[in-house]
Amino acid sequence: MKEQHKHTKAKKYGMVIDLDKCTGCGACMAACMSENNVPFKKDESDKLLSITWMRVYKLTNGKKFPEADICYLPRPCMHCEGEHGHAPCVSVCPACATDYSHETGIVSQIYTRCFGCRYCMAACPYHARYFNWWDPVWPDGMEKYLSPNVSPRMRGVVEKCSFCFHRYQLAMNKAYNEGRRELEEHEYQTACTQACPAGAIIFGDLNNPDHAVTQIAKPDPKHGGRPMNPHAFRLLERLGTNPKVYYLSSRDWVRRAGDNYIENESGQGNH
Amino acid sequence: MDSALIPEGVKRCSFGKFIFWLVVFGAVLLWGVVAMLLCWFKGLNQTNMNDAYGFALWIWADLGVIALGGGAFFTGLLRYVFAKDELKNIINFAVLIGFICYSSALLILAIDVGQPLRSWFIFWHANVHSMLTEVAFCLSCYFAVLTIEYIPLILENRQIDRVPFFHNLSHNMHGIMAIFAATGAFLSFFHQGSLGGTPAVLFGRPFAFREGVLIWPWTFFLFTWSAAASGVCFTMLITCITRKITRKRLVKQKVMMLLAKIAGWMLATYTIAKIIDTWYWAAVTAPSKGFTLMDFYSNNPLYGIWILVLEIVVCGVIPSIILITRKGRDSSFLFVSAVLLGALGACVNRWVMVLQVMAVPVLTFESWFMYFPSWQEIATTILPVAYGIILIMISYRYLPIFPQERELEG
Numbered sequence: 001m002k003e004q005h006k007h008t009k010a011k012k013y014g015m016v017i018d019l020d021k022c023t024g025c026g027a028c029m030a031a032c033m034s035e036n037n038v039p040f041k042k043d044e045s046d047k048l049l050s051i052t053w054m055r056v057y058k059l060t061n062g063k064k065f066p067e068a069d070i071c072y073l074p075r076p077c078m079h080c081e082g083e084h085g086h087a088p089c090v091s092v093c094p095a096c097a098t099d100y101s102h103e104t105g106i107v108s109q110i111y112t113r114c115f116g117c118r119y120c121m122a123a124c125p126y127h128a129r130y131f132n133w134w135d136p137v138w139p140d141g142m143e144k145y146l147s148p149n150v151s152p153r154m155r156g157v158v159e160k161c162s163f164c165f166h167r168y169q170l171a172m173n174k175a176y177n178e179g180r181r182e183l184e185e186h187e188y189q190t191a192c193t194q195a196c197p198a199g200a201i202i203f204g205d206l207n208n209p210d211h212a213v214t215q216i217a218k219p220d221p222k223h224g225g226r227p228m229n230p231h232a233f234r235l236l237e238r239l240g241t242n243p244k245v246y247y248l249s250s251r252d253w254v255r256r257a258g259d260n261y262i263e264n265e266s267g268q269g270n271h
Numbered sequence: 272m273d274s275a276l277i278p279e280g281v282k283r284c285s286f287g288k289f290i291f292w293l294v295v296f297g298a299v300l301l302w303g304v305v306a307m308l309l310c311w312f313k314g315l316n317q318t319n320m321n322d323a324y325g326f327a328l329w330i331w332a333d334l335g336v337i338a339l340g341g342g343a344f345f346t347g348l349l350r351y352v353f354a355k356d357e358l359k360n361i362i363n364f365a366v367l368i369g370f371i372c373y374s375s376a377l378l379i380l381a382i383d384v385g386q387p388l389r390s391w392f393i394f395w396h397a398n399v400h401s402m403l404t405e406v407a408f409c410l411s412c413y414f415a416v417l418t419i420e421y422i423p424l425i426l427e428n429r430q431i432d433r434v435p436f437f438h439n440l441s442h443n444m445h446g447i448m449a450i451f452a453a454t455g456a457f458l459s460f461f462h463q464g465s466l467g468g469t470p471a472v473l474f475g476r477p478f479a480f481r482e483g484v485l486i487w488p489w490t491f492f493l494f495t496w497s498a499a500a501s502g503v504c505f506t507m508l509i510t511c512i513t514r515k516i517t518r519k520r521l522v523k524q525k526v527m528m529l530l531a532k533i534a535g536w537m538l539a540t541y542t543i544a545k546i547i548d549t550w551y552w553a554a555v556t557a558p559s560k561g562f563t564l565m566d567f568y569s570n571n572p573l574y575g576i577w578i579l580v581l582e583i584v585v586c587g588v589i590p591s592i593i594l595i596t597r598k599g600r601d602s603s604f605l606f607v608s609a610v611l612l613g614a615l616g617a618c619v620n621r622w623v624m625v626l627q628v629m630a631v632p633v634l635t636f637e638s639w640f641m642y643f644p645s646w647q648e649i650a651t652t653i654l655p656v657a658y659g660i661i662l663i664m665i666s667y668r669y670l671p672i673f674p675q676e677r678e679l680e681g
Contacts, residue, residue, distance in 0.1 A: 114389075129322070
């Protein structure tokens with residue numbers, strides 16, 4: 001099977017999130033938690049202790065009525081490619097507990113390998129990595145509803161969005177059983193993508209020109225995947241993290257909020 | 272009561288007084304041990320760390336004690352490799368301080384990781400790209416070297432030395448100490464450097480990120496340099512404190528002045544390099560990521576530009592000037608102030624490179640993250656201080672730490 005994998009074309013799974021469509025309903029967050037057995041506590045008021053693989057931020061343009069405007073920004077793990085797969089978090093992990101897959105472009109986390117040094121969390125500028133400060137405790141009976149495809153994490157290790165990697169594995173198993181080596185676009189979709197009622201999240205292979213993500217974001221391979229769509233941008237593009245999550249917005253201030261600029265410096269998103 | 276164990280020809284306080292202070296610092300140590308056990312058994316939820324502060328007080332303490340323990344490797348290098356013979360009179364104490372600092376660092380690391388029982392993964396599943404891997408390997412090896420350097424001292428205890436085997440072992444170990452000193456300096460260069468690289472390779476954190484040469488960011492060299500300078504300052508500071516408490520001279524002033532002069536030049540050259548690094552970072556690196564210098568020092572309740580001034584001017588320029596000038600070194604007030612500031616400088620630098628890195632917002636829609644440690648974090652950070660004091664008390668009482676003491680006090 002390993003040998004056969006070598007003959008499949010390398011994928012680069014990524015996401016496009018249309019911020020003009022996102023209503024901030026949080027369905028993506030709920031779906032993600034349910035799908036991935038993300039633990040929660042009785043008191044989740046301290047968001048710096050909450051595990052939210054997918055987190056919806058509320059952005060404002062800071063202006064007063066009638067110019068006030070808001071935008072909801074869902075933030076999964078960006079699955080950064082960095083330079084040649086040296087994602088900010090991957091290269092720093094001292095125990096190889098996190099890995100960049102050149103086969104899928106997914107940054108994985110090996111929970112049983114992680115010993116909880118949290119260097120990866122310090123490295124991630126998106127705060128997409130979460131530490132299990134407590135052991136997971138499920139309400140009575142809820143353990144029966146946990147997904148059997150995702151292992152729950154123990155206290156003392158880091159976890160993060162996996163682009164629902166178990167779904168990729170299941171889809172690949174099915175394809176192999178059917179004698180195929182490639183997946184159809186719809187066969188591997190993340191839980192948040194499917195849960196979004198506004199259809200704001202699109203998921204697919206950025207290496208495949210037929211996939212919607214590629215057609216919308218138009219990543220430029222000559223410039224590290226920078227989007228050619230004038231309405232598309234990536235978060236903190238200037239840091240060189242080379243993320244695989246693209247955002248769409250028709251609003252200038254939203255695109256500009258995606259990165260840091262010195263006062264009077266021109267630029268918004270990729271432009 | 273314990274006079275048979277005390278080195279010949281020196282005076283020590285009464286056994287009762289010694290035990291009293293041992294109990295006092297033992298109680299502080301016990302407080303730290305309780306907090307440590309709470310962290311081990313209940314987990315890191317006992318701390319005030321959170322997902323924004325994955326690195327916090329402990330990592331600062333870790334980097335801080337390793338920098339302050341740098342006096343051991345640098346004094347060893349000067350004594351054994353550069354043949355500064357006078358330093359044989361302070362090398363024992365430098366080794367003891369280094370041993371305390373490095374054992375403390377390892378203890379803090381053991382508390383700090385989420386799954387302490389898996390700590391060996393760092394060696395077994397080592398990622399050669401990670402600065403922490405290099406730190407773990409070099410730190411462990413150098414601690415072994417420090418232990419080897421400390422053992423002959425223990426063997427010189429009056430009673431142990433009577434046993435011919437231990438006497439000969441100690442003698443032979445002294446004979447080959449230059450090899451260990453050179454090995455220690457080599458290992459120290461790498462782990463002090465790797466600790467400097469730890470924040471600087473975080474290219475997702477513009478406050479920490481530094482460019483460099485090949486795979487080494489500039490802070491790799493700056494951390495080693497500052498550890499050599501500040502570590503020696505710390506050795507001299509603790510020597511001054513020990514002199515004050517024991518009311519004895521312990522080490523000849525000539526030895527202290529030599530070390531002070533070397534520390535002064537190390538600190539001065541480090542400060543110049545640090546100023547250049549800061550200027551390049553503020554003028555070139557940070558703006559290329561969309562940040563101005565003042566973005567890192569405003570709009571928050573703690574981190575003002577004062578901290579940069581404190582680190583570079585107050586703890587860098589001022590002690591350098593004092594220590595490289597004869598007048599400055601000769602004034603006991605200025606001398607003590609300078610070594611105190613020199614040691615503090617490394618602590619401030621490590622604080623900034625750990626905690627301020629975590630505090631600075633990177634995403635435009637986030638704000639500064641502030642943090643105050645829990646009592647468990649504070650207790651476990653004070654634990655090594657109490658442990659260090661106890662080890663110095665015991666070593667000073669029963670081992671010939673200061674070879675010149677008998678001559679000076681005779």
